Amino acid sequence: MTTMQFIASLVSSLAWPLGVVVIAVIFRDQIRRLLTRPVSGMRVGPFEMKWDLERVEVAASVGPQPVGTVDVGGGTATTVIDLSNSTAITSPIGTVLEAYAAIEGELREMVTNAVSYDTAVRAPIRQLLRIAADHGLITPETVNAVEGITVMRNLAANGQASEVTPERAQDYLVLAEAVLYTLRQKPLPDRTE
Numbered sequence: 001m002t003t004m005q006f007i008a009s010l011v012s013s014l015a016w017p018l019g020v021v022v023i024a025v026i027f028r029d030q031i032r033r034l035l036t037r038p039v040s041g042m043r044v045g046p047f048e049m050k051w052d053l054e055r056v057e058v059a060a061s062v063g064p065q066p067v068g069t070v071d072v073g074g075g076t077a078t079t080v081i082d083l084s085n086s087t088a089i090t091s092p093i094g095t096v097l098e099a100y101a102a103i104e105g106e107l108r109e110m111v112t113n114a115v116s117y118d119t120a121v122r123a124p125i126r127q128l129l130r131i132a133a134d135h136g137l138i139t140p141e142t143v144n145a146v147e148g149i150t151v152m153r154n155l156a157a158n159g160q161a162s163e164v165t166p167e168r169a170q171d172y173l174v175l176a177e178a179v180l181y182t183l184r185q186k187p188l189p190d191r192t193e
Contacts, residue, residue, distance in 0.1 A: 092169035
């Protein structure tokens with residue numbers, strides 16, 4: 001082996017590890033953020049990763065929720081979504097879509113009661129969220145929760161049927177119920193005076 005062959009061999013064996021180190025240094029902040037989030041499984045495709053990230057963010061936005069009934073304006077109402085819903089097993093995507101429709105309906109009704117009827121009927125969900133936040137009907141955390149649950153709904157509606165498992169549909173139902181609960185709560189007045 002000549003000196004030139006030895007140097008070429010050394011460079012080729014060090015090229016890919018050096019490339020990995022350079023990439024790790026360039027993307028260190030993004031890698032750090034990814035590594036601080038909880039891991040729920042070993043197989044992570046684009047759907048699984050996005051679903052799990054949104055699930056964690058929605059859960060963080062809504063916080064812990066009471067179980068059973070919800071106090072709504074002086075009366076007590078049972079939960080809107082049946083968490084023991086057997087359709088989650090037979091039609092997980094349908095379950096996700098139905099739960100999301102309940103959230104959208106609650107938000108639309110809230111905005112309808114606060115502003116003009118025509119605005120709420122025709123408004124897309126993002127506009128409804130903005131109107132509700134501008135009128136002090138919901139908190140910024142609730143806006144984040146509804147946006148996250150919307151992303152999860154879109155993943156379910158536009159993904160492959162095999163990606164939305166009954167377990168994911170049940171997880172979505174729990175989150176959807178928590179989001180509905182937060183939508184029904186009156187935001188506390190800002191005490192920064």
